Amino acid sequence: MVNKRVDLTAAQIEHLKTLVTGQVSTNETILDQHGRDESAIPPVRPSAVVMPQSTEEVSKVLAYCNSEKIPVVAFGAGSSLEGHVLPLFGGISLDLTQMNKVIEVRGDDLIVRVQPGVHRVALNEKLASSGLFFSVDPGADATLGGMAATGAAGTTTVRYGSMRDNVLALTAVMADGTVIKTGRETRKLSAGYDLTRLLVGSEGTLAVITELTLRVFGIPEKMAAAIVRFKNLSDGVTAATAIVRSGISIARCEFLDAKCIKNVNAHDGLNLAEVPTLFFEFHGSPQGVAEDAASVKEIVEEFGGSDFEWTTDEGARRKLWQARHNAYWAGIAANPGKRAVSTDAAVPLSKLAEAVTVAEEILSKHPYPFSILGHVADANFHCFIVTDPAKPAELEDVRHITHEITMKMIEMGGTCTGEHGIGSGKIQALEAETGAPAVSIMRSIKKTLDPNNILNPGKVFN
Amino acid sequence: MVNKRVDLTAAQIEHLKTLVTGQVSTNETILDQHGRDESAIPPVRPSAVVMPQSTEEVSKVLAYCNSEKIPVVAFGAGSSLEGHVLPLFGGISLDLTQMNKVIEVRGDDLIVRVQPGVHRVALNEKLASSGLFFSVDPGADATLGGMAATGAAGTTTVRYGSMRDNVLALTAVMADGTVIKTGRETRKLSAGYDLTRLLVGSEGTLAVITELTLRVFGIPEKMAAAIVRFKNLSDGVTAATAIVRSGISIARCEFLDAKCIKNVNAHDGLNLAEVPTLFFEFHGSPQGVAEDAASVKEIVEEFGGSDFEWTTDEGARRKLWQARHNAYWAGIAANPGKRAVSTDAAVPLSKLAEAVTVAEEILSKHPYPFSILGHVADANFHCFIVTDPAKPAELEDVRHITHEITMKMIEMGGTCTGEHGIGSGKIQALEAETGAPAVSIMRSIKKTLDPNNILNPGKVFN
Numbered sequence: 001m002v003n004k005r006v007d008l009t010a011a012q013i014e015h016l017k018t019l020v021t022g023q024v025s026t027n028e029t030i031l032d033q034h035g036r037d038e039s040a041i042p043p044v045r046p047s048a049v050v051m052p053q054s055t056e057e058v059s060k061v062l063a064y065c066n067s068e069k070i071p072v073v074a075f076g077a078g079s080s081l082e083g084h085v086l087p088l089f090g091g092i093s094l095d096l097t098q099m100n101k102v103i104e105v106r107g108d109d110l111i112v113r114v115q116p117g118v119h120r121v122a123l124n125e126k127l128a129s130s131g132l133f134f135s136v137d138p139g140a141d142a143t144l145g146g147m148a149a150t151g152a153a154g155t156t157t158v159r160y161g162s163m164r165d166n167v168l169a170l171t172a173v174m175a176d177g178t179v180i181k182t183g184r185e186t187r188k189l190s191a192g193y194d195l196t197r198l199l200v201g202s203e204g205t206l207a208v209i210t211e212l213t214l215r216v217f218g219i220p221e222k223m224a225a226a227i228v229r230f231k232n233l234s235d236g237v238t239a240a241t242a243i244v245r246s247g248i249s250i251a252r253c254e255f256l257d258a259k260c261i262k263n264v265n266a267h268d269g270l271n272l273a274e275v276p277t278l279f280f281e282f283h284g285s286p287q288g289v290a291e292d293a294a295s296v297k298e299i300v301e302e303f304g305g306s307d308f309e310w311t312t313d314e315g316a317r318r319k320l321w322q323a324r325h326n327a328y329w330a331g332i333a334a335n336p337g338k339r340a341v342s343t344d345a346a347v348p349l350s351k352l353a354e355a356v357t358v359a360e361e362i363l364s365k366h367p368y369p370f371s372i373l374g375h376v377a378d379a380n381f382h383c384f385i386v387t388d389p390a391k392p393a394e395l396e397d398v399r400h401i402t403h404e405i406t407m408k409m410i411e412m413g414g415t416c417t418g419e420h421g422i423g424s425g426k427i428q429a430l431e432a433e434t435g436a437p438a439v440s441i442m443r444s445i446k447k448t449l450d451p452n453n454i455l456n457p458g459k460v461f462n
Numbered sequence: 463m464v465n466k467r468v469d470l471t472a473a474q475i476e477h478l479k480t481l482v483t484g485q486v487s488t489n490e491t492i493l494d495q496h497g498r499d500e501s502a503i504p505p506v507r508p509s510a511v512v513m514p515q516s517t518e519e520v521s522k523v524l525a526y527c528n529s530e531k532i533p534v535v536a537f538g539a540g541s542s543l544e545g546h547v548l549p550l551f552g553g554i555s556l557d558l559t560q561m562n563k564v565i566e567v568r569g570d571d572l573i574v575r576v577q578p579g580v581h582r583v584a585l586n587e588k589l590a591s592s593g594l595f596f597s598v599d600p601g602a603d604a605t606l607g608g609m610a611a612t613g614a615a616g617t618t619t620v621r622y623g624s625m626r627d628n629v630l631a632l633t634a635v636m637a638d639g640t641v642i643k644t645g646r647e648t649r650k651l652s653a654g655y656d657l658t659r660l661l662v663g664s665e666g667t668l669a670v671i672t673e674l675t676l677r678v679f680g681i682p683e684k685m686a687a688a689i690v691r692f693k694n695l696s697d698g699v700t701a702a703t704a705i706v707r708s709g710i711s712i713a714r715c716e717f718l719d720a721k722c723i724k725n726v727n728a729h730d731g732l733n734l735a736e737v738p739t740l741f742f743e744f745h746g747s748p749q750g751v752a753e754d755a756a757s758v759k760e761i762v763e764e765f766g767g768s769d770f771e772w773t774t775d776e777g778a779r780r781k782l783w784q785a786r787h788n789a790y791w792a793g794i795a796a797n798p799g800k801r802a803v804s805t806d807a808a809v810p811l812s813k814l815a816e817a818v819t820v821a822e823e824i825l826s827k828h829p830y831p832f833s834i835l836g837h838v839a840d841a842n843f844h845c846f847i848v849t850d851p852a853k854p855a856e857l858e859d860v861r862h863i864t865h866e867i868t869m870k871m872i873e874m875g876g877t878c879t880g881e882h883g884i885g886s887g888k889i890q891a892l893e894a895e896t897g898a899p900a901v902s903i904m905r906s907i908k909k910t911l912d913p914n915n916i917l918n919p920g921k922v923f924n
Binding site: 248380421 | 573619627636641642644646647650651653662668679683706709711877882888891892896897911922
């Protein structure tokens with residue numbers, strides 16, 4: 001039972017080298033690279049980094065680590081915002097980036113099979129020639145394995161769903177090295193317990209994902225983008241929720257506050273008006289898209305939206321959405337040398353305007369620069385708060401503030417995380433949100449499937 | 463550990479009466495009503511029927527049954543096609559139909575909270591006045607609790623998803639009486655293990671669902687129906703898969719063979735041409751719907767579709783889809799005194815035409831009347847095979863035939879069940895499909911959460 005830091009012996013490292021064709025490294029630079037992610041959580045080095053190249057090698061490594069009670073943290077792009085890949089108890093960082101093959105694109109089945117180390121942008125580049133795309137788009141160019149493990153989502157979730165909806169089947173290695181296959185290459189499935197969705201979002205604590213079958217979509221006939229400005233935060237998000245309720249088909253609907261717009265202007269060379277703004281995207285037939293945009297214009301104007309602009313120009317559309325995707329890094333770039341803490345609450349649709357206002361009020365009482373943006377059609381929004389990594393007390397203070405915000409969101413019927421996951425920072429929030437009995441069921445599943453607690457210990461729960 | 467039939471003692475029945483405000487019955491008619499479903503599987507009587515009226519009462523009953531090792535089978539509409547509600551090991555049938563309140567319709571949040579005994583048609587009648595609908599529509603007027611427990615889907619799944627996609631949160635009672643809450647009233651969630659989706663489709667073997675929060679949709683601005691005829695099965699389903707690949711937005715796309723059309727003509731007083739037919743529905747803006755229908759017409763004609771008709775007339779649309787929903791009962795009505803066995807395979811999209819052809823070839827070698835219909839946009843189809851309940855050997859023979867079909871579908875990469883679940887009849891198929899290691903993980907979860915095996919024993923696995 002792993003419950004304190006484990007450093008590998010020289011003999012253990014030598015043995016691991018016999019199990020994989022890739023590297024087993026204790027090089028300090030490599031350890032450092034595997035000891036941090038995009039969160040502001042202070043880094044923790046693994047004892048070694050192991051790079052398997054196949055499911056079989058992952059299986060051998062896990063069987064060995066299980067017998068030796070060595071913690072194993074799966075590692076992809078390191079783009080987690082919740083410290084998921086930090087090896088809090090040492091042991092090995094299992095780097096899956098050498099398993100980066102797109103195994104099969106099956107356009108006729110609208111599926112693709114990939115290894116876990118494939119990055120989402122690379123996948124979409126590969127799919128484009130077949131007229132297909134993979135829809136889930138967190139800001140970062142994450143790996144598909146990591147996206148599945150954290151239950152990632154993105155700007156298109158309102159239309160195409162999150163990882164929970166788009167992972168059809170998995171190959172995964174359990175803590176003892178057992179290889180399982182879950183799901184099928186079918187669009188519907190009702191065969192036994194939904195192990196696929198149990199593993200998706202389990203944050204590397206139940207198994208290591210070594211292959212994914214994903215649902216892909218045909219690139220729509222027509223795509224159009226639109227943008228509309230508001231006087232304040234609350235009007236903008238209220239308009240967004242009214243659009244969702246109207247049933248108008250939107251592919252994306254994102255909110256950026258004035259600060260975000262300022263940051264993306266600077267980062268991406270744009271000159272958008274620096275006011276609260278909604279970005280939209282529409283997918284469909286040419287007339288359908290135009291009609292949807294016209295209906296949206298009508299609704300947003302009822303809520304005080306102004307300067308509605310829309311375009312079907314592909315270059316303009318891409319530039320707009322690239323800017324949106326860069327919002328996180330634009331925020332970092334605007335604050336050189338700083339790190340960011342991001343909240344990730346989602347609330348019931350009708351509570352969104354109130355939730356954003358409450359968050360803004362809390363943040364305004366403190367000295368830390370912040371901006372607010374979000375997937376408002378899903379009532380999921382992020383407060384992006386800047387902190388100085390050289391001042392640990394600041395991070396501690398920001399953590400208290402985000403916890404205060406999170407607890408308010410939970411009180412409103414919301415969740416502490418719409419898409420980033422629990423990691424190590426929101427363990428207390430998970431219990432407040434879902435209640436001790438449900439967390440106890442989660443724990444009992446963890447204990448059954450990973451009795452030695454080797455898989456990503458210290459995440460989801462203590 | 464429940465492993466043989468349990469009949470309750472008089473004292474146990476008396477004790478159960480102290481735990482619920484509703485009935486505890488051993489009346490033979492009531493026992494009979496709770497010993498069968500819509501499948502052709504021979505009935506099995508429970509030892510008693512218990513009718514709780516609240517989560518608290520369910521909790522008390524389960525805690526007691528767990529301590530006494532009395533099997534508990536949750537019962538709703540009894541519309542399962544896989545014997546789910548048959549109490550194979552006796553014990554009690556826990557009838558949840560008195561828990562039939564629509565607790566709250568929250569149009570602003572696009573959610574509804576219901577007790578498990580609410581029927582889907584009643585829910586939609588209630589929602590209509592708010593301009594909302596609940597999308598999942600199996601043929602039967604099932605209860606929402608039963609639909610969640612079996613992971614039900616229906617004709618609109620291609621557009622709006624199945625129960626896995628539309629159950630946001632649950633209250634459930636575990637085998638020992640512990641009440642848990644899973645999920646939140648939010649459109650996105652990434653907080654801990656996805657217990658909601660572990661319970662959805664677990665067929666009453668892990669917990670008893672006592673409250674559901676469901677996602678609802680606004681009734682679309684415009685709905686249109688279309689119908690198109692084909693010379694043979696294969697052309698029709700190939701056309702359907704081509705439409706899915708084209709990305710055209712369809713809300714429904716159903717295939718009925720000539721026999722099905724004949725049955726629904728007789729049952730619903732229609733005079734549709736008795737040839738293989740695709741039914742479509744489109745939801746959206748007026749021009750979008752017209753454009754989508756025009757695009758579909760173009761594609762189906764490439765595949766030999768003829769006599770394409772479409773309508774935006776609400777009466778005509780409703781009549782067509784009512785006929786489709788009645789297809790199962792129309793098949794029963796065409797064969798008085800008989801029962802039906804329905805297969806439920808789903809295959810990868812590109813395999814659908816071959817799969818349907820293989821199934822038809824196998825069935826054609828045997829004397830049993832059959833028809834084929836399906837949710838072809840999801841590559842999920844049903845062979846509806848008529849059998850005489852008075853001749854048990856016939857049922858046995860039909861079971862062998864359906865097993866042969868199912869195994870062929872699994873060989874093609876398909877699943878034994880797209881939406882009906884495993885029940886007691888497809889336990890062997892589940893193992894063939896997903897492999898012994900994954901089934902072993904399912905079993906270990908079952909053992910952890912229901913160590914005495916009181917919850918629906920004999921279903922999903924032995």
